[in-house]
Amino acid sequence: MQKTPLFSVSDLSKSYGAQLGCRDVSFDLHSGEIMGIVGESGSGKSTLLNCLAGHLAPDRGDVCFDVDGTGLVSTLAMSEPERRLLARTQWAYVHQNPRDGLRMSVSAGGNIGERLMNVGARHYGNIRQDASSWMDRVELSTGRIDDRPATFSGGMQQRLQIARNLVTGPRLVFMDEPTGGLDVSVQARLLDLLRSLVQDLGLSVIIVTHDLAVVRMLAHRMMVMQHGHVVETGLADQVLDDPQHPYTQLLVSSVLQV
Amino acid sequence: MFEIAQLSKTFHLHTQQQAEIPVVANVGFAVQPGECVALTGESGSGKSTVLRLIYGNYLAQTGSISVGGTEIVAADPRTILELRRTTLGYVTQFLRVLPRVPTTRVVAEPMIQAGHDATAADKHARDLLRRLRIPETLWDLSPLTFSGGEQQRVNIARGFAYDYPALLLDEPTASLDATNRQTVLDMIDAAKQRGCAIIGIFHDHAAREAVCDREIDVSQFAAA
Ligand SMILES: Nc1ncnc2c1ncn2[C@@H]1O[C@H](COP(=O)(O)OP(=O)(O)OP(=O)(O)O)[C@@H](O)[C@H]1O
Ligand SMILES: Nc1ncnc2c1ncn2[C@@H]1O[C@H](COP(=O)(O)OP(=O)(O)OP(=O)(O)O)[C@@H](O)[C@H]1O
Ligand SMILES: [Mg+2]
Ligand SMILES: [Mg+2]
Numbered sequence: 009m010q011k012t013p014l015f016s017v018s019d020l021s022k023s024y025g026a027q028l029g030c031r032d033v034s035f036d037l038h039s040g041e042i043m044g045i046v047g048e049s050g051s052g053k054s055t056l057l058n059c060l061a062g063h064l065a066p067d068r069g070d071v072c073f074d075v076d077g078t079g080l081v082s083t084l085a086m087s088e089p090e091r092r093l094l095a096r097t098q099w100a101y102v103h104q105n106p107r108d109g110l111r112m113s114v115s116a117g118g119n120i121g122e123r124l125m126n127v128g129a130r131h132y133g134n135i136r137q138d139a140s141s142w143m144d145r146v147e148l149s150t151g152r153i154d155d156r157p158a159t160f161s162g163g164m165q166q167r168l169q170i171a172r173n174l175v176t177g178p179r180l181v182f183m184d185e186p187t188g189g190l191d192v193s194v195q196a197r198l199l200d201l202l203r204s205l206v207q208d209l210g211l212s213v214i215i216v217t218h219d220l221a222v223v224r225m226l227a228h229r230m231m232v233m234q235h236g237h238v239v240e241t242g243l244a245d246q247v248l249d250d251p252q253h254p255y256t257q258l259l260v261s262s263v264l265q266v
Numbered sequence: 267m268f269e270i271a272q273l274s275k276t277f278h279l280h281t282q283q284q285a286e287i288p289v290v291a292n293v294g295f296a297v298q299p300g301e302c303v304a305l306t307g308e309s310g311s312g313k314s315t316v317l318r319l320i321y322g323n324y325l326a327q328t329g330s331i332s333v334g335g336t337e338i339v340a341a342d343p344r345t346i347l348e349l350r351r352t353t354l355g356y357v358t359q360f361l362r363v364l365p366r367v368p369t370t371r372v373v374a375e376p377m378i379q380a381g382h383d384a385t386a387a388d389k390h391a392r393d394l395l396r397r398l399r400i401p402e403t404l405w406d407l408s409p410l411t412f413s414g415g416e417q418q419r420v421n422i423a424r425g426f427a428y429d430y431p432a433l434l435l436d437e438p439t440a441s442l443d444a445t446n447r448q449t450v451l452d453m454i455d456a457a458k459q460r461g462c463a464i465i466g467i468f469h470d471h472a473a474r475e476a477v478c479d480r481e482i483d484v485s486q487f488a489a490a
Contacts, residue, residue, distance in 0.1 A: 038344060200366045225364060229343045243322060243343040250324040254280035261281055 014039045014212055015060075015180055016080050020069035022052075022059050028236040029055035033069070035231065035241065039179070042206060042213040044223035044244060046259065047233030053216040054184055056233070060214065061101050061182045062091050073098070073180070096126055100173035104185035106165035110157050110172065116143065117153035119172045127176050142171040146201060163194035167201065174205065181206075183215040187222060199225055220263055224248055232256045267432050267463030268297040268320065273329035273339075275315055276489065288489030289315050293329070295482055299431070302454065302464040304474045307484035313467045316484060317434045320465070321356045322346035333432055351379055357425030358436040361417040363410045369395065369420055370405050376428040387427070394423040398449060419446060426453050433457060435466035439473050451476050 013036035022029040030052035037043055045053050058064040060071055062083060072080035075094065083091055095101075103109040110119050120139035121129075129135050140150045146167040148160075157165050166186065173181065186202065187195040203226055206213055217223060223230050223244055230247050232240040232255065240253040251257045273293040279285040290312040297303050305313040318324040320331055322338050331338040334353050336345060350356075355376070363372075373391035378384055395405055398419040404412065409420045422438055435454070439447045447470070454477045457464060468474040474481070 041344075196365045200364065203364070228347055242325070243346055245323055246325055246343075249318070250277075252278075252325060257279065257281050 012074065012079060013037055014041075014074050015214075016070075016072045017060060018070050018072075020056070020059055020066050020071065022055050022064060022066045028052070030059070030233070031236045033238055035238075037180075037212055037214065039212055040210050041229065042215065042227045044227030044230040045214065045216045045233060046218060046220065046223060046230060048259075049218070051233040052236040053233055055236075057182050057184050057214065057216050061099065062095055063101075096123075097176060098179050100176070100178040100181045102169055102173055102181065102183040102186045104188045106157070106162070106169045109169040110165060112156065112158050115154045115156055116148065116160070116168055119157065119168060120175050123172055123176050138175060139171075142175050143168075145205075146171045147197075161194075163190050163198060166190065166198060170198075170202070170205070174209070174211075177209075178211070180212045180214070183213065183217075185217055186215065187217070187219065195219075202226065220248060220260065232259065267299050267334055268295075268465060269330070269332040270295055270320070271330045273316075273319060273331060274327055274489065275312070275319060275324065276327065290484065290487040291489040293484075293487045297463045297465055299461045299463050300458050301480075302458055302466060302478045304478040304481045305465060305467050305484050306474075306481050311484045311488065313484050314436055317356070317436055317465065317467065321350070321354065321434055323356075353430060354432045354434070355425050355428065355430035356434045356436075357422060357438050359418050359421070359438070359440050361409060361421035361424075363408065363417070365410055366408050368406045369400070369409050369412075372409060372420060373423045373427050376424060380428050382428070391423065391427060394427060395420070397453075398423050399446060415441065415443075415446075418442065422450055422453070426457070429457070429460065429462070431462055433462055433464045433466075435464060435468075437467050437469055439468060439470055447473065 015037040018034045020033040021031045033056055047053055055064065059066040071083050073083050074080050083094065114122065117136060117139040120142050121135040124135050124138060140153055143150050143153060148164060148167055157168055160168065187198055190198065199222060215226060227244040229242065230244045231238050232253065234255045240247060240251065240256045247256060248260060251260050271294045274291040275289045277287040277289065293316060305316060307313055315324060319326045320333065320338065326339045329339060333349060336349050338346065370388055370391045373394060374387035377387035377390060392405065400416060400419055409417050412420065439450050442450065451473060454464065466478065
C-alpha cells in the first residue's frame with residue numbers, strides 16, 4: 009500500500025454570500041481509490057467538487073495533489089497557468105450534462121482529438137487513430153467519428169464526453185452525476201463501462217451522485233453530505249449496510265434495496 | 267488467525283423512534299489456522315452480524331477483532347480493503363451481480379485483484395465452474411439471468427477462487443442439492459487442509475458435523 013495520498017483536502021469551505029456551499033471538508037484520496045459523495049439536493053456536492061477541481065475558489069482550506077510522485081503540493085498556491093496545465097494533463101472532469109463537457113459544433117472525433125492537441129499532439133493521423141480507438145473503447149461506432157454530438161443520444165453523448173476526458177490519460181477524474189438524466193438501462197451500461205475503465209486504467213475517482221446503487225457498484229469509500237457538512241464517511245458497503253448518522257439512515261432506508 | 271475480544275454491537279435506528287437494538291455483547295473467541303468453527307444459535311441471535319463485524323461491513327462499537335494481526339475495529343477503509351483483497355474472504359448465499367460482467371470474470375476477479383495473472387485466473391475460474399456444475403454454455407454470460415441456485419454456486423466459486431488464509435461463510439450450502447453441497451464441503455475441507463481459518467454458519471446439521479471442528483453458540487453473547 010502506498011503511504012502518501014494522491015490528493016488531500018483540508019478544511020475546505022465555500023459560501024455564496026450568506027448561502028452556505030460547503031463547510032470544513034477534509035479527506036485524503038489514495039491512488040486507485042474511488043470516493044462517492046452523496047447527499048440531498050443543495051447539500052453542497054457540486055460546490056465541493058468544483059472547488060476540488062479548481063473551477064471555484066474556496067473561501068478557506070486547501071486542495072493538494074501529488075503532481076509528480078514527490079509529494080503533495082497545494083493547487084491553490086499554484087499560478088493560474090500551472091493549475092490549468094494540471095487540469096489538462098492529470099485531471100479530468102465529467103459533467104452531468106454532456107453539453108457542458110463537449111463542443112457541440114465539433115465532430116465526435118474532433119472532440120476527442122482536441123484534447124490530445126491541447127496536450128501537444130500534432131500528427132493528424134495518430135490523433136484520428138487515437139480518437140477512433142477511444143470511440144471503440146466507449147462503445148461508440150467508429151463510423152460516426154465525423155458526426156456532431158448533437159446527432160447522438162444522451163447516453164452516447166455521455167460516453168463521448170468520457171472518451172474526451174480519458175484520452176489524455178488523467179490520474180484523477182471528477183464526475184458530477186455522470187449517469188443522471190439517463191434511462192435506467194443506459195445508466196447500467198454506462199456504469200459498467202465506467203467501472204471497467206476505472207479498473208483497467210487504475211484511475212482515482214471522486215464521483216458525486218444521488219444514486220446509492222452507483223456508489224455500491226463503483227465506490228470504495230463514501231462521504232455523506234447534508235447542509236454543506238460531511239455528516240458521515242467510511243467504507244462504502246459499511247456506510248450503506250450499517251449507517252450511523254440519522255440522515256444517512258434516512259437516505260438508505262428511503263431506497264428499496266441497493 | 268481470528269482473535270475476537272469484548273466485541274459488542276448495538277444498532278441505533280434514529281429514524282424509528284430512536285430504537286436501540288442490542289444484538290451481541292462481549293463476544294470473545296479465537297480460531298486457529300486450519301480450524302473451522304461453526305457459529306450456532308437461533309434465528310436473530312446475531313450469527314450473521316458477527317460475521318459482518320469481522321468483515322468490516324458492520325461497524326463495531328467496542329472491542330477488538332484481529333484477523334491475521336490486522337485490527338478491524340476503528341481501522342480506516344484502506345486497511346479493511348487491503349485485508350479483504352489479500353487475506354479475508356466472505357461467502358454468502360447471495361451473489362451481487364454487476365450487469366454485463368461475464369461469469370468467468372466474476373469468478374476470476376478476486377484472484378486478479380490479489381495479483382494473479384489474468385490467464386491463470388481465468389483457467390482456475392473455469393475449473394471451479396466445471397466443478398460446481400455450471401453449464402459451460404453459461405460461462406461467458408452475465409450471471410444476472412441465472413437461476414437462484416446457479417447464482418449461489420457462482421458466488422461460491424468466486425469466494426473460493428482465491429486461496430484466502432481466512433474465510434467467513436454465511437450458509438454457503440443452504441438450498442443446494444446433495445451433490446453440489448458435497449462439492450462445497452470438499453472445498454471447505456481442502457481450504458482447511460491448506461491452513462485456512464474458517465468461521466461458518468451452517469443451518470444444515472450434517473454439513474456442520476462434516477467440516478466443523480467446534481461450535482460456538484452465539485446466544486451466550488446475547489446483549490442484556
Ligand atoms: N453560484 C451560486 N450562487 C449562489 N448560491 C449557489 C450557487 N451555486 C450553488 N449555490 C447554493 O449552494 C448550495 C449548494 O449547492 P450545490 O450546487 O453545491 O448542491 P448539490 O449538492 O450539488 O445539489 P444537487 O444535488 O441539486 O446538484 C445550494 O443551496 C445552492 O443553492
Ligand atoms: N443492518 C441492520 N440494522 C438493524 N438491525 C440489524 C441489522 N442487521 C441485523 N440486525 C438485527 O440484529 C439481529 C441479529 O441479526 P442476524 O442477521 O445477525 O441474525 P442471525 O443469527 O444471522 O439470524 P438467521 O439465523 O435468521 O440468519 C436481528 O435482530 C436483526 O434484526
Ligand atoms: Mg449538484
Ligand atoms: Mg444470518
